[in-house]
Amino acid sequence: MRTLKLMKTTVIASLLCALTPVAGMASGVRTEYQDWLLPEQPAVPADNKMTAERIGLGRALFFETRLSKDGNMSCASCHNPSRGWSDGLPTGHGHRGQVLGRATPTIVNAAFNKIQMWDGRKRDLEDQAMGPMEAQAEMHSDFDAVFSFLNSNARYREMFEKAYPGEGISKNTLAKAIASFERTVVSRDTPFDRWVRGDDKAMTASQLRGMQIFMDEKKGNCAACHSAPNFTDDGFHNIGLASYGNSEPDLGRYKIKPIRILKGAFKTPSLRGVEFTAPYFHDGSAATLMDVVEHYARGGDVKTDLSPNIKTLDLSMQEKRDLVAFMRALSEPGLEKAGLPNVPVLSMDVSED
Numbered sequence: 001m002r003t004l005k006l007m008k009t010t011v012i013a014s015l016l017c018a019l020t021p022v023a024g025m026a027s028g029v030r031t032e033y034q035d036w037l038l039p040e041q042p043a044v045p046a047d048n049k050m051t052a053e054r055i056g057l058g059r060a061l062f063f064e065t066r067l068s069k070d071g072n073m074s075c076a077s078c079h080n081p082s083r084g085w086s087d088g089l090p091t092g093h094g095h096r097g098q099v100l101g102r103a104t105p106t107i108v109n110a111a112f113n114k115i116q117m118w119d120g121r122k123r124d125l126e127d128q129a130m131g132p133m134e135a136q137a138e139m140h141s142d143f144d145a146v147f148s149f150l151n152s153n154a155r156y157r158e159m160f161e162k163a164y165p166g167e168g169i170s171k172n173t174l175a176k177a178i179a180s181f182e183r184t185v186v187s188r189d190t191p192f193d194r195w196v197r198g199d200d201k202a203m204t205a206s207q208l209r210g211m212q213i214f215m216d217e218k219k220g221n222c223a224a225c226h227s228a229p230n231f232t233d234d235g236f237h238n239i240g241l242a243s244y245g246n247s248e249p250d251l252g253r254y255k256i257k258p259i260r261i262l263k264g265a266f267k268t269p270s271l272r273g274v275e276f277t278a279p280y281f282h283d284g285s286a287a288t289l290m291d292v293v294e295h296y297a298r299g300g301d302v303k304t305d306l307s308p309n310i311k312t313l314d315l316s317m318q319e320k321r322d323l324v325a326f327m328r329a330l331s332e333p334g335l336e337k338a339g340l341p342n343v344p345v346l347s348m349d350v351s352e353d
Contacts, residue, residue: 230270
């Protein structure tokens with residue numbers, strides 16, 4: 001009994017040592033974890049530098065339903081600010097309610113992704129922006145009608161000219177403007193970020209324990225894929241979802257790059273903002289964060305083509321709860337208000353001639 005107490009005391013002391021600020025920290029930042037802090041600005045293409053005019057135009061277009069075939073869908077229909085900039089559905093719904101095959105990814109911190117979409121078929125936000133409009137199953141946009149509307153609208157003509165002087169209204173400037181707005185939906189002030197910057201009270205004891213499990217290669221090993229600073233490795237992994245056992249499973253990245261290890265592999269999503277983006281996984285099969293933890297704890301369900309990073313985890317129920325608590329520390333309340341237009345922006349500020 002005395003030995004067990006001594007071991008317990010040693011573990012607690014070691015944990016406190018790891019979590020307590022030490023000498024040499026710059027401005028209070030915990031140097032051991034400073035790589036997890038996001039850069040001040042995301043990378044931006046040379047031909048699409050961030051300006052107030054471009055962001056304002058992109059914001060209007062992001063919420064503009066008249067870009068869709070039936071005039072009833074916008075980017076925000078699926079990337080809803082009040083739903084964690086996703087849609088709260090297991091898989092997305094598109095043109096005339098069509099149920100799509102994959103969950104809608106959040107755009108929170110998508111600016112820091114090195115590749116876009118669950119299967120990585122889009123290289124950057126500019127490339128991704130037109131995807132939903134071009135897809136018949138999603139917004140199913142009639143671009144002749146779209147550009148007729150935008151060119152006939154005095155306010156939009158003015159906004160495009162100020163944002164992209166001399167470039168006109170085209171798919172190119174439309175995509176660049178939307179991407180500019182999306183780069184403003186950034187989460188960098190979570191309880192975890194504040195703790196890394198030196199705020200001792202930013203995270204709870206449970207969240208601190210969960211962080212240790214998350215980082216520990218012998219426990220959660222979550223950081224192997226959900227790595228610094230955006231909690232994603234921008235890689236692709238088959239995590240053994242039950243849906244991969246279907247007769248015709250979604251092969252994910254393999255359809256884009258037919259390499260055996262990529263069969264059933266999907267992009268590692270960032271965990272920033274994860275508390276607000278349920279349900280989880282590309283097929284929306286996990287309703288809660290605890291469901292996610294339980295999936296990884298049992299080492300996945302379908303072992304065929306399983307990523308070598310997926311192994312069963314020896315976690316107690318308390319450790320699972322702590323892991324969930326830590327993931328909640330990666331979300332920033334109030335982000336639903338980031339970049340929202342003043343309603344009704346379209347009828348008031350972008351009116352017809």
